[in-house]
Amino acid sequence: MPRPLRVAIVGAGPAGIYAADALMKSDVAADPGVSIDLFERMPAPFGLIRYGVAPDHPRIKGIITALHQVLDKPQIRLFGNIDYPGDLNLDDLRQFYDAVIFSTGASADRALNIPGIELDGSYGAADFVSWFDGHPDVPRTWPLEAEKVAVLGVGNVALDVARILAKTGDELLPTEIPANVHEGLVANKALEVHVFGRRGPAQAKFSPMELRELDHSPNIEVIVNPEDIDYDEGSIATRRSNKQADMVASTLENWAIRDVGDRPHKLFLHFFESPTEVLGEDGRVVGLRTERTELDGTGNVKGTGRFTDWDIQSVYRAVGYLSSELPKLPWDEETGTVPHEAGRVVENGEHLASTYVTGWIKRGPVGLIGHTKGDANETVANLLADFQAGRLAEPAAPEEDAVTEFLASSGVRYTTWDGWYRLDAAERALGEAQGRERVKIVPRDGMLEASGA
Incomplete structure (x- = not known):
């Protein structure tokens, strides 16, 4: 029986989650299936919505509800508090995944x-x-x-x-x-x-x-x-x-x-x-x-x-x-983006095998949050076309446990989707004590502790 398509997404903000959603809605999700891991440098997901939208914009933060439904799917795992390339670099990711999508956004x-x-x-x-x-x-x-x-x-x-x-x-x-x-x-x-x-x-x-x-x-x-x-x-x-x-x-x-x-x-x-x-x-x-x-x-x-x-x-x-340059990927200094063709990362005129971009690292920091959905759909469509044409490189260790064993052996402390539920509950409890919906936990160690990392 063929194994599921294994995809790593680096960045668990809206762009990365929209890419995961597009993969889950594809025909490949039904046969042979997809297995998606999102890697996020923050202990919590949602990227720009949590750390880039003003706190008096609850309407925009409501987008989290839709993103939440995507991350709830059993085919998707979240690994928070993971630094690229400190904890996982591109060579590491290629050991475990058929394809890697970078959706690291722009924060400078x-x-x-x-x-x-x-x-x-x-x-x-x-x-x-x-x-x-x-x-x-x-x-x-x-x-x-x-x-x-x-x-x-x-x-x-x-x-x-x-x-x-x-x-x-x-x-x-x-x-x-x-x-x-x-x-x-x-x-x-x-x-x-x-x-x-x-x-x-x-x-x-x-x-x-x-x-x-x-x-x-x-x-x-x-x-x-x-x-x-x-x-x-x-x-x-x-x-x-x-x-x-x-x-x-x-x-x-x-x-x-x-x-x-x-x-x-x-x-x-x-x-x-x-x-x-x-x-x-x-x-x-x-x-x-x-x-x-x-x-x-x-x-x-x-x-x-x-x-x-x-x-x-x-x-x-x-x-x-402005986006930050990603090690081992080509870089356009003028635009602050990774060179690509419709989401396929391009180096020296050639597609860098199995490597893709979406969101602001792909097109620059313009447009509203919802515009990243079109980016994700385009990138994922080309990734799936490459998969169906046999152009993706075969990973050495595609089993789901391989990456968790690697992180454990490296001593990396990471959070999970279940950990987000615990952090969410802890922040809501802090808010309830003050008659508010939520109060953010700020220190990284405090987030990790609340998440049960």
């Missing part, structure tokens, strides 16, 4: 090369998100002494950063934030948050719902300058062809014409302001310089030579995430 900040960006008080958005999401591998405290803060970028991550900075700590207490994050946010001194985009309202990358949520807080007054509402032919064409862009522009227009209210924290959305320098004094941020831009007719902008210095004591750059 893309660089912004302007003078002063390295000053104290200048931060990457990804680092701040990791802190307020209770990531175990970042410091437990965050400096929040600035009263006036700048956020550079006009995407959803910029909105998350701006919203968390502008809300009060007690306003966020009903969420799953741990005690150290609540303590830090209660001490936050920010009264003004300024979000800067170099182009106009029609080019903003906010999703309409995320944008409107800014105005739901009783503590945040969202302010848009009427002079920043401007469109050229390219902008009008974008609004006509893109419903979401049109909704974003309409929301910004409505905010620009209303009277400014008296909510205590002000959140300014600035357009046509291109950051050119972070101003410093004694090694610390004391301001931000921007150049006013104008539309050029195509929806792009050009500089006007008019500069403004803003009174700012802290700067967060939210100009995109």
Whole structure:
């Protein structure tokens, strides 16, 4: 009787779990069957949803329910707290699996090369998100002494950063934030948050719902300058062809014409302001310089030579995430992705046998979480085509016990899917004691202990 197709997926965030789901829905799952192991460097699964989505977004975190159903399937195993390549490298994986899919995502900040960006008080958005999401591998405290803060970028991550900075700590207490994050946010001194985009309202990358949520807080007054509402032919064409862009522009227009209210924290959305320098004094941020831009007719902008210095004591750059290079795989420095053809990893023009990518490591950190499902379907379709054509390399030890014996012999402490249920119960118990749904356990050792690793 033929054995099941054995697949390893490195990364148990949405991209990896969607790939597992696509494998389970394939004809191969029925005959000869599939056996899937997901390897995750964190002790808990769900990747970006657990450590990249703001805690006041329960609607987005609800995606976990669907991902949970996938991981509940008996053909799928989870190995958490596994580092690639420290605990398992590509050669190791090829011993045990017919194919390997990398879905390691993107968790670092893309660089912004302007003078002063390295000053104290200048931060990457990804680092701040990791802190307020209770990531175990970042410091437990965050400096929040600035009263006036700048956020550079006009995407959803910029909105998350701006919203968390502008809300009060007690306003966020009903969420799953741990005690150290609540303590830090209660001490936050920010009264003004300024979000800067170099182009106009029609080019903003906010999703309409995320944008409107800014105005739901009783503590945040969202302010848009009427002079920043401007469109050229390219902008009008974008609004006509893109419903979401049109909704974003309409929301910004409505905010620009209303009277400014008296909510205590002000959140300014600035357009046509291109950051050119972070101003410093004694090694610390004391301001931000921007150049006013104008539309050029195509929806792009050009500089006007008019500069403004803003009174700012802290700067967060939210100009995109960046994936980390994976050892033994080819790498494109410019895009921060693994070279591929429809998910097949390509090195020197040839498919690297049995090796695939999906998610942000495949296409770059763009789009919403749901967009990774299409990535996964494409990658898995090509993996299965290679399997059916006999192009996958035969592993030396395809038995399911082989990888667990290898990890045991290496002394690797790992978590399992059953362990996630225990960690989930422990976090819910912490929340129940405080009248909250959940409180995250932050230390890695604490997560491992609660998981029964």
